[in-house]
Amino acid sequence: MALLVCCLFALIVKNIVCSGDNELYKYANQTDPATEQLVEFAKEHPQDSAPGHKARSMQEAKGLEQGLENLPDDVAQEISARDPDYYNRDLYNAIENKSYPAWELEMDVLTFENIKNINYNKFDVTRLWKKDTYIRMKVSRLIFNKNPDNMFRVSELSAFNPGNLVPGITGPVDTFFRSRRSSYRETQLYRLGANHNRINVNVPWHWNVYDRDGPPPVKGNMKDAPNYYPNSFHGPVPYVDPIRPKERFLVYEANVVDLEPVNYFFNHILDCEQRERLLNNTIPTLLPVSPKLRRRAIRLFTLSDPILGKKLTEGLERALRMPLPPSPEVLKAPSYQQENQ
Template identity: 60%
Template sequence: MKGHTVLLCHLLLGVQYVMCSDHELYEYLNMTEPANRQLYEFKLHHKKPIGILTTGAGQLVEIRETVTLNSDAFSNQYFINLLTHNNAERIPERNVHAKGGGAYGYFEVTHDVSEYIKSDVFNGIGKKTPIVSRFSPVTPNLGGSDLVREHRGMAVKFFTKEGNLDLVCISFPVFFHKDPIDFPSFVHSRKRNPKTNLMDFSMHWDFVTKRPVTMHAQLWLLSDFGIPNGYRKMNAFAVHTFEVYNKFGKRYFVRFNFRTNQGIENLSTEQAEEIQARDPDYFNRDLYNAIEKKHFPSWTLEMDVLLLEDVTKLDYDPFDITRLWKKGTYKTVPIGCLTLVQNPDNFFKDVELSAYDPGHLVPGIIGGVDDLFRARRFAYRDTQVYRLGVNHNRIEVNNPLYRKVYNRDGVPPVRENMKDAPNYYPNSFNGPVPYVDPNRPKDKFVIYSSNAVDLQPAADFYNKILQCEDQRERLVNNTVTLLLPVSPKLQRRVIRLFSLTDENLGKKVETGLKKALHMHPHPPIIHTLKFIVHDKHAI
């Protein structure tokens, strides 16, 4: 570089122009985190303006059209184009998982799993498949905080030769309920009160006590695992038990799990609270900066495997997504490694427009056999149609490697819209035809779910998954904090449920609540929240 470079330093009360030397700019670019220097790096890669300014229709913009004062503004097509586009540039945000980040990468097969699953994407050691992944907390709106206490999403789209495969995972190995009819109420109880438009812990605890099946996942939420130290340092679980088959048509049941290779780290309530005060985008910033620094985050994909004959001998329901499989009843098989290597060039195009659907499967994977998975097949597609339009799978970030369909038209993008091919099936004119999978099992596997509430998995989590009294104590403290604002009657209901789960746990929550109420007779404002490192093999 030659001469001086002008840096624009935006201050609260205006814009100050600061002259700095080449050396100072060099230091800025080499010492500042990647997210903050993005604009300067763009300029370094583009020595001159990247082109002539145009309207959306490609009309060249003359410099006098960039000002409207004392002119006929409504004859200025550039001005009209800017203003009207600005009015329409928002799309509906996701009802849940609205705020998130994402990245591109690849999945590499490291182990031979052909004995269990015939899917091409998981077979052939060394095979690499491009992926795009999105990470997100559940309840915050687009401008919310990354540091809330809750489970988080990690959705992965594999662009395979057999179609897109979406594994839509969460940071807990269990979910809150198994009846799909509970999902809208579950979401509403964790979102905003329709009167106050504020988060309301009375709604939260009322739903938990009315649906005790949520207790197991609720304890995960209240424990150290409720706030991971960024997306890179958490595991992710597809939760459902998937029916899969191999090239000989033999059926297996598996649970897919992503294990972080960065090591599990969690934040205490106090630490998350401190970070949130200065950087509510901490998770997204951490992911972006790590990739830009070439500290590429990775996860090992494993599957826990049960044989069909094993299922009939178990003393628990392996299809119940509110409980873990019991150790010693299954085997764990590593599949490969997922690595993120590239940040999106444009967040809206690559993250906000991304659409994941657990019903997007490939040959070899039939899918989850429980009722909630079946409901998600419908619900995820329906929400993407509402949010992005019926052609959301033709948007670039979702576009499969190969597609031949009879669907036509609708809100763009339509791409080639299948050109002049027949638009109905069956037909006699050589439109696309289905294939026959000779390996797919011919008989259908059906399960029936129990309505009984089993609190034993929750008790096992408290007594076995949590490894020391410090972890249990933090769970109790987090519970007490969230109980302070609710009514005494609801507090008693919560303590009763905790006591039914584990008598000692109930007593600790009751004692902690009495102490907190004595210290804070008026419920304090609830903030959502030491690095806590966990053994990656513990869960």
């Protein structure tokens, strides 16, 4: 269940699109000297420091109930330089003050007929599903209502496994997911031992297995129940879904569609302001690389969308013509001989 909640949460966060305005420093600790100057900066430059956004999903369904807030790159650098713990404290204080962050958990569903008729690879983990090709269903609500009192007990001992799926959810067919279904359990056996599912943070609501013995915590260790299957003592039996589809999906696609998701995201998901931020954040990442790699990157962006490639080229040319910033002053410590003179 914990895995299902986390997967759904990741799915909703992935599909969030930003719009609207919100207060940036809602939970800021203004008495802290490290953030006081940033709060004053936000008051003096509201347009530059608070481009926050209320969240809406790809089909106008709610996601983050408290709103989604974004920072421009220069303000984010300012915060990280002056106050590296700003966001950790922001989340901690919000929970302590009972302003609990909350999310509506939703699931995007495709029917088998939809899957057959969609003109893109819906099992590609690197792309967003196109609008109007799926059904969105509300599943539950996720609330952060308690700060951990011991990080090791509630975090380091946790074990989320994509192989732990409830009946009715078989998981996607992509190799990325299938490899994790097998590898996660192996790492948890090594890290936490054979009885990691009996640690309090990992104990399922309903659990019938034959795992036993090994390192603690073993608790009752299943007492004298049989540890083999099949048996004559009413032990658990494997679950078989009688309505599980027998048909297998084969996905065929050509490399020509590899850049199509980028084009769709740039033109149909992002608004004008978000496209501008994407350009401004991409250009600095291309400055340190060699000219050869820079040309290859620009070519890929241009193949994805000619306008995107053109604007990146123009912005990169302007950035390359700008003089380099002066080197920071380095304070040299006195040598041992100078100290003893």
